[in-house]
Amino acid sequence: MANPLALYTHYVSISLRSQMQYRVSFLLGTLGQLFSTGVEFIGILALFDRFGSLNLWSLAEVAFFYGIVNVAFAVTDMLSRGFDHVGQLVRTGEFDRMLLRPRSTVLQLIGQEFTLRRLGRFGQGAGVLLWATLYLDIAWSPSVVALTVITVCCGACFFLGLFINIGTVSFWTTETLELMNVLTYGGIEASKYPLAIYHTWFRRFFTMVIPMGCVTYFPIVAILGRSDPLGTSLAFQYAAPLFGLLYFILSLFIWRLGLRHYRSTGS
């Protein structure tokens, strides 16, 4: 029996081959991803051109937030397509087949599709991040470098947790609730800008209920080396990404709970 990693690599290679069957569509899809995140960034540029700054934040700082968040989300977006399909799998009874296989369902779902065209978002985010890094005067001490890497990784885990939650809900609703998109894509939309600019209720929600700010705001403030207008301490900013990881682990537990609750639709 193949070990999980080898199995996953196999899944990826199958998925890549199938996507390469429609090469033109793949290229258009990747470019489209690049465009759709690209126009968002051009919008930010136009707003800074008009207003000069965003409260106390400069364009380069906002670009740094934007870059980190998009890179982390793009990674998740490549892995998580399967969780979008859970509703459909449950409804058609296909999910039973997954349960029969001697491998974890989460692994199988992550392996369902490796959405390569998300490289468009990744490339765009990485480009903006690079530009911001060159422009900003960040003190790259080892701890700051480590925090940056950890933030991106924990960010990707956090977003994966969100997608797993969306899949979990399908066990009860037998439908993929588009409603949840307001959390994933809405969250991404919101974290283009520093969390500090939003209303208090909104900030609280995305820190205490859904700890998105812990991977998209607090650690980045520490990386930028500026004081947080929200008044958090440096220690908290360094520890914050762990809450993203914690959220991911928690969502895996809830997934297990959902699995236990699962009843085949029998169709």
Add this chain to the structure above:
Amino acid sequence: MQSFVLPYTAVLSARFRMILQYRAAAIAGFVTQIGWGAIRVMAMEAFYRSTSAPQPMHLEDVVTYIWLGQALLGLLPWNPDTEIRAMVRSGTVAYELVRPVNLYTYWFSRSMAFRIAPTFMRSIPLAILALLFFGMQAPASPEALVYWLAATFGAVLLSTALTVILSITLMWTISGEGVSFLVSPVIYFLAGMVIPLPLFPDWAQRVLDILPFRGICDAPFRLYMGHIPATEAWAVLFHQLIWIIILVAFGAWLLSRATRRLVVQGG
């Protein structure tokens, strides 16, 4: 005359009734768009707090612009007609060619329903909520309301003409969303959905004035709030009309080319 128009109105109303069945999707979209609008409004408020210099639009106008955009989001030509996509993929598009109707007009009617029906369902409740609670303003004057309605009808025709063109391009790419992946983010941006067009730099305005996309969102919205005075409404409608003629002519030509070289898929 009546029997000549009948097939087109029949497909329009049948499709309309079918789409109205999908209420769950409508509710999901509704909540997502409220969240999205709220995020955009908060970000714009923060930008307006950053400067005291006079801007080409008041913040209240920007807020109204954003909510109108969220309410009428479905009118944008952001994807090809999903039924035509399915037909091209399965090969049943061949049956479309033998129908005793003008294919372009037929597709135009069905795409128009595809654009209007879902929008119709969510725009009215969303607009009511936004008017009551989220700072959207009522039309500037009864006159502005009339011109806005006229321009919105023009926007529907513009958007449908673009949707049909996107659908026709599927005959070349076959799989997926094809060219629309690439084109829709650009249209979305140039129509004024990412940021209100008046906030773009002044040099960009001249280009935006020539392009057709302003007529889909920006111009009707600004008629609504009186940002474009009612005396200039005719210029807006005329601009829309010219572009509708051009896009319809182009679509019809493209369709005649596509059907001449059509290779039917599958069997």
